[in-house]
Amino acid sequence: MTTPQGEPRPELPIGAVVIMNCSIKEPILAAIEEYQRICPLTASMASTRASIRSGRMSRPRRPCVVTRVARGGPMFVPLTTFTRQPVTTMDLHTQHFAVSIGNTTAFPEGRGKLVISPNWPLSYYTPCYAVAYEILVGTERNPQAYGRARENGRFEYQVQNDEIRVFRRIMRELNEEYENLTYEDRRRYNRTWNEAQRIRRQRQAAESNYTTRTNLMSNASIGTRLGTIIEDADTSKANTVEHANKFAALKQDDTGDHSDAPSHSEPVAQVPSPKTKRTKVSFITYGLATTFLGKGRSSTSAAPIATPA
Secondary structure, three states, rough: OEOOOOOOOOOOOOOOEEEOOOHHHHHHHHHHOOOOOOOOOOOOHHHHOOOOOOOOOOOEEEEEEEEEEEOOOEEEEEEEEEEHEEEEHHHHHHHHHHHEEEEOOOOOOOOOOOEOOOOOOOHHHOOOEEEOOOOOOOHHHHOOEEEEEEOOOOEEEOOOOOHHHHHHHHHHHHHHHOOOOOOOHHHHHHHEEEHHHHHHHHOOOOHHHHHHHHHHHHHHHHHHHHHHHHHHHHHHHHHHHHHHHHHHHHHHHHHHOOOOOOOOOOOOOOOOOOOOHHHHHHHHHHHHHHHHOOOOOOOOOOOOOOOOH
């Protein structure tokens, strides 16, 4: 294997966990493409494939496992959390190839797991999966060994030889099952692709709306606090002027000079306290923001997509 500049690069060992740019849709679309003679890609699938290949759709940097080395280079399987969404909200193509990792509950029940050494730590906090369909990628993605630093040195994650053999057996079984899907099965799988895309867009819109509402509420809260500060400052200023006038009157009484002293019927001149318009504007801002926000965050509940039989 060589780099894009033609420099030799050491071969990645089978079972190595590397980090590189890869979309989990790449292996799924590759599997669908392989059997498109039975059931062609939908318009949405073809659009997604074109977007990935052209670079319009990003390939996030993620861990991947080297499952074997083919003639063209190493074959990879990407790892994912499905953005912490239940695997049952994924399309049936993705569910078919999803293999649980480490501490993640087996999906579906009875299916084997991918075991990574040391044990995959993220699987203790959120479900983690391997998309068990191998893909060959170019060296321009520059896969690098994935590991962590410890007091006694750095270690790198890997899949041991016996575990990689188990995982490859699981992949063969899934490929055979996928190959045996009928035309009607594949049409049903394809319909869930569009449904999963719709669920994803709804979730992204809900998250975006929540962020907007949170920012508006924060700004309204700042406006309210600022209005209170201004009001307090104006009150303090008025009190200061009032005390100064009273002190001047008392001083005139002490000197016995009452020629210019105001009568009891003439109140001491005071600077009117400007119950500032800025305060009212601040509270008006808060009222508008509260009216716009309504009752707060709305939630989008994603119904699960039927698990493949």
